[in-house]
Amino acid sequence: MSAPKTGIKVVIVGAGFGGLTAAIECHRHGHDVEIYENFPELKVLGDIISFGANGGRIFNRWSDGAIARKLRSLSIDLTEYGFRIHKYDTGEVVYHQKNTPQNPEAPVFNGHRGELHEVVFNYARDELGIPIHLNQQVNEYFEEPDRAGIVLTSGEKIYGDIVIGADGVRSKARELVLGYVDKPKSSGYAVWRAWFSNKDMIKDPRTKEFVENGDTFNGWIGPDVHFLFSTIKGGKDCCWVLTHRDEHDIDESWSFPGKLEEVYEVLEGWDPICRAIVEKTPSLVDWKLVYRDPLPTWVSKHARILLLGDAAHPFLPTSAQGATQAMEDGVTIAVCLRRGGKDGVPFAVKAHQVIRYDRVRAVQKTGESTRDRWHKTDWKKVAEDPESIAFRREDWIHEHDAENYAEEVFDGILKKLAEPQSVEGGDSLPSGPTPVAV
Numbered sequence: 277m278s279a280p281k282t283g284i285k286v287v288i289v290g291a292g293f294g295g296l297t298a299a300i301e302c303h304r305h306g307h308d309v310e311i312y313e314n315f316p317e318l319k320v321l322g323d324i325i326s327f328g329a330n331g332g333r334i335f336n337r338w339s340d341g342a343i344a345r346k347l348r349s350l351s352i353d354l355t356e357y358g359f360r361i362h363k364y365d366t367g368e369v370v371y372h373q374k375n376t377p378q379n380p381e382a383p384v385f386n387g388h389r390g391e392l393h394e395v396v397f398n399y400a401r402d403e404l405g406i407p408i409h410l411n412q413q414v415n416e417y418f419e420e421p422d423r424a425g426i427v428l429t430s431g432e433k434i435y436g437d438i439v440i441g442a443d444g445v446r447s448k449a450r451e452l453v454l455g456y457v458d459k460p461k462s463s464g465y466a467v468w469r470a471w472f473s474n475k476d477m478i479k480d481p482r483t484k485e486f487v488e489n490g491d492t493f494n495g496w497i498g499p500d501v502h503f504l505f506s507t508i509k510g511g512k513d514c515c516w517v518l519t520h521r522d523e524h525d526i527d528e529s530w531s532f533p534g535k536l537e538e539v540y541e542v543l544e545g546w547d548p549i550c551r552a553i554v555e556k557t558p559s560l561v562d563w564k565l566v567y568r569d570p571l572p573t574w575v576s577k578h579a580r581i582l583l584l585g586d587a588a589h590p591f592l593p594t595s596a597q598g599a600t601q602a603m604e605d606g607v608t609i610a611v612c613l614r615r616g617g618k619d620g621v622p623f624a625v626k627a628h629q630v631i632r633y634d635r636v637r638a639v640q641k642t643g644e645s646t647r648d649r650w651h652k653t654d655w656k657k658v659a660e661d662p663e664s665i666a667f668r669r670e671d672w673i674h675e676h677d678a679e680n681y682a683e684e685v686f687d688g689i690l691k692k693l694a695e696p697q698s699v700e701g702g703d704s705l706p707s708g709p710t711p712v713a714v
């Protein structure tokens with residue numbers, strides 16, 4: 277698809293999955309778009325990241341499916357293995373969750389964040405020619421009724437019809453939009469995370485079954501703790517994440533090097549295979565899970581600055597939807613801007629929020645409910661109904677087509693926004709439609 281030029285200039289801050297998707301989709305819908313990003317060069321950072329079918333549907337529309345094919349070769353394939361859920365102490369498999377067949381139009385991807393990110397970054401920059409200005413820290417955001425802008429460290433000002441703050445969980449754009457600094461809160465949990473090669477796993481008879489027969493995915497569920505272990509690229513790479521209680525203050529930073537001794541303490545009394553896996557870990561990250569109360573708005577006073585992705589709504593990993601929801605945001609704003617036109621940018625930005633707000637909130641809640649369900653497992657109930665412990669994949673989340681939905685509802689929302697009481701003040705937005713099928 278290549279839409280006619282709209283003449284709308286979009287300035288995006290942040291080249292994470294949210295910012296990149298917004299840029300790619302703005303390009304697809306005919307807007308002129310540029311990205312400003314803090315990091316000086318692309319590095320393959322992070323470990324496992326998940327994209328639900330609702331994200332796969334977006335990837336699949338890029339370059340006639342070529343991007344999805346590249347991502348597929350880097351992602352886990354659980355067609356044979358499925359997901360095996362164990363009781364933490366006995367190690368017995370209490371439920372073997374079969375893999376649902378992939379929808380070719382909306383495939384699921386789980387892989388290394390840095391590797392998948394690199395594919396999307398290169399597509400945006402090299403194939404579509406979207407300017408991505410690296411090593412550019414944005415220090416300030418500003419807006420006027422008919423334009424918005426950013427100030428770089430050099431003092432240079434960049435203007436656009438709209439600025440999208442896709443600048444992550446420590447967003448600076450959020451300060452301008454809210455008018456105050458909204459500090460992250462501890463969620464009460466942290467995750468130890470690791471990604472490493474299979475070379476020591478394959479030498480150990482206790483662990484080699486996980487790495488010599490293709491990709492695998494196992495989870496051990498215990499009281500207030502869950503441990504997920506997967507092997508990827510035919511068993512070549514190993515990855516585990518262990519979510520546990522953690523009340524540390526997260527004022528300044530939330531990602532530290534982790535200590536194996538602390539992991540062993542949590543795994544005391546657990547199935548010994550868990551420790552056998554963890555022992556092979558060369559290094560790990562201690563990632564504090566921050567949380568925020570839902571922001572009252574993602575839209576600035578003149579509706580020329582929009583918060584997108586983690587800047588607007590951080591997710592818990594148990595939802596497996598943080599990056600996908602950032603992508604849905606990117607798709608939605610691109611559609612709204614095209615439908616609103618150059619003179620209708622503020623309406624488009626407000627319509628975006630109406631379309632997205634309640635759905636995002638509902639998806640966010642699934643992260644809490646999965647965690648709580650697993651962490652307070654009633655094992656008697658699981659014995660009677662093993663499926664009750666499954667990782668739930670809700671159709672209303674995964675079957676959503678963000679692009680079609682935005683196209684469908686845009687006119688109705690615009691009409692509502694055009695009613696005088698809806699736009700007065702600009703910062704009191706009507707609440708969004710009921711989330712799809714919630």
Ligand SMILES: Cc1cc2nc3c(=O)[nH]c(=O)nc-3n(C[C@H](O)[C@H](O)[C@H](O)COP(=O)(O)OP(=O)(O)OC[C@H]3O[C@@H](n4cnc5c(N)ncnc54)[C@H](O)[C@@H]3O)c2cc1C
Nearest residue numbers: 290292293294295313314322323413414443444585586599
């Ligand atoms: C380095 C890194 C590693 C991660 N690893 C994982 C992982 O292993 N697993 C997982 O599930 N999630 C991971 N995440 C989080 C995950 O990528 C996001 O939750 C999700 O993809 C939503 O993306 P986003 O684009 O909204 O935000 P992010 O991915 O956080 O992207 C925000 C971008 O904005 C840039 N930025 C921030 N402030 C400024 C500024 N003032 N000026 C210019 N640029 C700015 C940042 O450098 C960053 O590239 C990671 C994020 C980062 C940044």
